[in-house]
Amino acid sequence: MGILSIRSSFCFFALVFVAHGLLLTLSTASQSEVGDETPFTYIEGTGKGPKEWGQIDPHWRACSTGKLQSPIDLLDERVQVFPNLGKLKRDYKPAPAIVRNRGHDITVMWKGYAGQININGTYYKLLQCHWHSPSEHTFNGSKYDLELHVVHLSSHGEIAVIGIVYKYGRPDPFLTKLLEHIKVVRKEDRDLGVINPGIIKFGSRKYFRYIGSLTVPPCTEGVVWTIIRKVRTVSREQVEALREAVHDGYEANARPTQRLDRRAVWLYTPRDNGGAA
Numbered sequence: 001m002g003i004l005s006i007r008s009s010f011c012f013f014a015l016v017f018v019a020h021g022l023l024l025t026l027s028t029a030s031q032s033e034v035g036d037e038t039p040f041t042y043i044e045g046t047g048k049g050p051k052e053w054g055q056i057d058p059h060w061r062a063c064s065t066g067k068l069q070s071p072i073d074l075l076d077e078r079v080q081v082f083p084n085l086g087k088l089k090r091d092y093k094p095a096p097a098i099v100r101n102r103g104h105d106i107t108v109m110w111k112g113y114a115g116q117i118n119i120n121g122t123y124y125k126l127l128q129c130h131w132h133s134p135s136e137h138t139f140n141g142s143k144y145d146l147e148l149h150v151v152h153l154s155s156h157g158e159i160a161v162i163g164i165v166y167k168y169g170r171p172d173p174f175l176t177k178l179l180e181h182i183k184v185v186r187k188e189d190r191d192l193g194v195i196n197p198g199i200i201k202f203g204s205r206k207y208f209r210y211i212g213s214l215t216v217p218p219c220t221e222g223v224v225w226t227i228i229r230k231v232r233t234v235s236r237e238q239v240e241a242l243r244e245a246v247h248d249g250y251e252a253n254a255r256p257t258q259r260l261d262r263r264a265v266w267l268y269t270p271r272d273n274g275g276a277a
Contacts, residue, residue, distance in 0.1 A: 040217055042104075042253055050255050053217050063219035069258035070212030070225060071136035074265060082266040085209055088162075088226060089118040092126060094196040098189040099181045103247040104216070105130045106182055114197050117152055117160065119224060124152030124160040126197055131242050135165045136215050136254045137227055146234050146242070147254070148174075149215075150200065159214070160224040164202065169233030174199045175242075182241050204230035210265045215255045229267070 039056050041048045048056060054064025062069070092115035100107045107130040114126040128151050135147035146166040153159055166172060175182075177199060181190050206229035213221040243251040 040104075041249055042255070043249060053219065057217065060217040060219060062213065062221055063217055066213055066219055066221050067261045068211055068213055068221040068263065069219060070215050070223065071138070071255060071257050072210065072212065072260055072263075072265070073138045073141055073257045074208050074227060075140055078260065079208065079265050079267045081269060082209075083268060083270075085266055085268040086120075087205055087270065088202075088207055088268075090198075091115050091118070092197040092200075094194045094198075097192045097195040099178060099185050099192055100189045101185045101187070101245055102130070104250045104253050105132065106185065106242050106245050108178065108192070108195065110195070110197070114195075117162070119160055119226070122154055122158070122160075124154045124158070127151050127153050129197075129200070132215070132254045133239055133243055133252065134254050136257075137163055137165060138257055139165070139231070143254075144231060146239050148200070150197075158222065158224070159220070160226070163225060163227040164200070164232060165227075166232050166234035168236055168239075171235040171238055172232065173201060175234060175238040179238060179241055182245055185245060201232065202228050202230070203232050204228060206230065206267070206269045208265055208267055210263055212263075229269075 039048065040053055043049050044051060050063075054061050093113060095110045095112035095114035097108055097110045097114070100109055107128050109128040110126060116123045116125045118124075130149055130151075132147045132149065133145065135144040137147060138144075144165040144167050148164045148166070150162040150164075151159065152161070177195070178192070181192060184190070208225075208227040208229065210225050211221075212223050212225045213219045214223060246253065
């Protein structure tokens with residue numbers, strides 16, 4: 001694809017993102033992921049599995065009818081190298097946080113200002129992060145053992161999520177700090193004190209970028225996804241702790257990959273922009 005086509009695709013999906021983003025308010029976006037997992041499951045054949053999410057609640061129709069759904073398979077042959085995306089700019093700050101068991105996942109929520117990211121001049125404030133096991137996004141059809149989603153919100157209610165996938169190996173430093181809290185959190189939130197989100201390691205400046213959705217109901221679209229290209233490592237103990245903490249039936253909490261539907265997927269690599277990997 002020529003540079004003009006890439007630019008046209010970029011502009012088109014940017015407009016799609018804005019159109020969806022402006023439909024959100026700060027309050028609805030911050031609470032857009034369903035808090036009570038009872039109405040849905042990850043198990044097909046139950047009548048409440050991923051294929052039925054769009055029929056469970058009228059507000060969840062996008063789960064079935066949406067054209068910008070997540071997660072997706074990040075296939076090399078579909079990716080367009082786009083160095084003008086630029087380096088992902090993080091400016092995180094230590095802030096008070098809690099860990100919450102939402103039943104279908106374990107979530108760390110920052111209660112103070114924990115910093116922000118900058119994507120194409122738009123600032124997105126860090127809200128929370130949570131884990132899915134196995135990974136939701138796949139690389140060339142390969143599924144990994146864990147995926148972390150770091151969720152951010154702009155002042156206009158637009159959502160941006162950074163995704164990091166993990167395979168079994170050395171323990172993850174961020175989960176090491178949280179592990180004892182994760183093992184015991186149940187119905188009541190646990191105070192973590194001050195947590196520095198800078199502990200979350202990316203390991204690479206390479207990333208994929210595409211426009212997608214939340215991966216749980218209501219599957220809100222217009223989410224700017226940034227998936228770090230490097231596969232990091234996590235210990236089996238850490239993944240088992242996350243799985244054991246959630247409610248029965250949610251140990252495997254990964255939504256299947258969704259159709260790309262001719263969406264553009266971009267890859268930023270600093271080597272194509274005169275920098276190091």
